Amino acid sequence: MVELKKELPEIFEEFAEQRKNSFLAIKEVKEKEIPVVGVFCTYLPREIPNAMGAAVVGLCSVSDETIPDAEKDLPRNLCPLIKSSYGFAKTDKCPFFYFSDLVVGETTCDGKKKMYEMLADFKPVHVVELPNCQTEDGIQLYKKELLRFKKVLEDKFETTITDEAILHQIKLRNGINKALRRLQYVMANDPAPVNGLDVINTVYGSGFDIKTEGLEDRINAVTDKIEKEYTEGKNIGKKPRILVTGSPSGGAALKVIRAIEDNGGVVVCFENCTGMKPLAMVDEENPDVYDALARKYLNIGCSCMSPNKNRLDLLDELIDDFQVDGVVDLVLQACHTYNVETALVKKLVKDKKGIPYTVVETDYSQADIEQINTRMAAFIEML
Template structure:
C-alpha cells in the first residue's frame, strides 16, 4: 500500500487524531455504539472491544482544567490526576462526556480517591489492580477481568462470548505489532525521523476507535520511512536518548522538544504511551483466554508494582537495542511511586548499563521550559 502523502503530513494527521476523534465519538453515540473511557495502560480493552464498544483514552494531559479540579482536590496532587478530574468535572473532554462508563483502576492512592469523587457524576467501574505481580495477584486480576466482562454484559444487556474476546485479542495484537514495527525504525543510527514525530503516531493511535484500521495505516507509514531511509533521507547523527518515567502526552511533550531542540534525538520511549503499552502481546492460543489477558496486562512494569523488575527488564532491552547514549527520567510533580523509583532507575542505568542518567521533575505548565532547556542542553552536551 503506497502512501502518496509526505511524511510530515502523515505525522500531523496522527497528531490531529485526537481532535478528529471528537467528531467520531459523537457519531458512535448517534449510532448507539457504547463508548468505554479509560485512563490507564492496565485497562484490558479487549473485553470492551469484544462487546463492540469504542474504547478511548480520556483527556488528562493539559493544565487547562486544573484550577477547577483544585476546588475539590489538593493542590499538591499529581497534575495528571487533577487534569483528569478537571476535564471530567467541567465537561471539557468530549470523550468523557460521551463515555457510557469510565474504567478506573487502583494504581496509585491519588487516583483511587479521585475516582470516588468522579463516580458522583459518572458511571465509574473500578478494577482492583494488585500491587504485586506474584501468582495471588494474577488470580485476583483475572477475577477482576471476568467481573468487568460480567458488568458490561449486565449494563448493556449483551452476552460477550469467548470467541468475541479471542477475536478482539487478535485485532489488538495486530495493532500492537504494527506500532512496535514502527517504533523499531528508530534502531537505525542515525535515526530516520525525530522522536517527536514518532510520538505523534504512538499518542495519536490511542484515539483511534476502530483498532482494525491501525495496522494498514501504520505499516504503510513504516514502509515509507524505511524506503526513504534506504534512499538516504535521515536525521543527523546526534546523541540517542531514551525517555522513561511518568506518562507523556500533551503538556509533557515539552520534555521531548527540550531534548530535540538542544541537539539530542529521542529514539525510544519506555513510558505508558511508548514501548510499555505495546511491548507484550496476549497469547492468542492460550487455553484460558482470561488468564492470558490477565498475564499480559499484569506484566506491565509500572512503578505502582512492588517489586518492579519488568520495568528494568524492558529498560535494559531498549537501551541495548536502540544503542542509547543517555536516559531521561520524566517525573510529574507529586507522583510518588515514579519519584521514589528514580533511585533504582539511576543505579540501574549508570551502574549496570554504564550510561548517563538525568531525572527531571515537571508539571503541565509552561513555566519551567527555560529550566528544562538549560538542564537537558547540558545533559546532551555532556554526551
C-alpha cells in the first residue's frame, strides 16, 4: 500500500479550487445585494431560485470539523453528513450558510427532516415536502410543492418568477448536466484516461461554481483536453475498474476513493449523487415547466424512495457502459436507507451482473483510514 499524494494534472486545475473561490465569489454577490439561496439535496431544482437571479449554493457539509459542536444538540449516532451540515450552520463557520438568505431543505431521510426543524431556530428555513414514492400521484404532489416553493421565493424576495425564466434555466442546467455526463463518460474508455479522483473533484467543484452561464463550456473544455490527450496516447494503463455507489462521497469520504486508487484500482464511475445520479435531462418540450421539473427530479434514485427501482436500473446500465470489474458500496454511518439497500445492490451486482461487490461503512473521521486501505487492497487484488 502506498501513501497517496498525486500531483493534480493541469487539466483539472480550474475546478480544483472552486469551493474556495466560491467563498470569495459569494461575498461579492452579497455586496451586489443578489439573494443567496442555500440548498442541500439534488432533489431540489436549482432552476427555480436561479430563475429569479439568485445565487444558489450547496450546503451539504462533508468535513468532521464541526461535528463536536453539532453533537451538543444532536445524537452522536447520526449520519455524519447531517451532523456536519448542522454544525457548520450553528457555528457560522461556512460562508455559504452565513450568507444564505434562505436555506431550503427537503423531506428526504428522517435524520435530515428532524435536523431542519432545529436549524429553523437560527436560520430562515423552508422545507419542501418530497414524496417518497415515484408514482403519478407523487409527481403531482411534488409539482404542487415546487409551485409553493416558487411562491415562497416570490414573497420573501418581492419578485416574480416567470415560466420563461424557468425554461431558460432548464436549458442552461440541461447543458451543464450534458457536459458533466460527457466528462464522466471519458472514463468508459479502457484503459482509463485519468484517475477517477480527479474527475470527481472536477464534477464536485463545478457544483460550487455559482456562475451557471458559461459553465457548460468550461466543463466541456476539460473533457476536450482529456479526449485530445487520450487520442495522443496518454492514459493511466490497465487497472481493475471500480464503480462507487451509495451515500454521497465528497469531502472526507473521498478517503475511500483514495484507498481504491492508491491500491491499484481506478474508479471509473460514481453512481451516487456526487456523480451520475442527478444528471438526467428535464423535458424542454413540456409546456408546463413545473410538471417537467417534478418529473425529472422526483425520478432520482435515492434510497429515501420506496421502492427505489431507479437506482438499481441506473446501476445495471452503468456497470455495462463503464465495463466495471467490481462495485464498492459506500455507506455513511447511521444512514439506514442506504444501509438497508446494500442487500438489494449486492444481489444485483453479484447475481445478475456476476461481478464482485463490497460495502464500506464509514464516517468523516480519519480513524479508519488504515482499515479501509487494507480492505480495498484485498478487494482489488481479487479482481
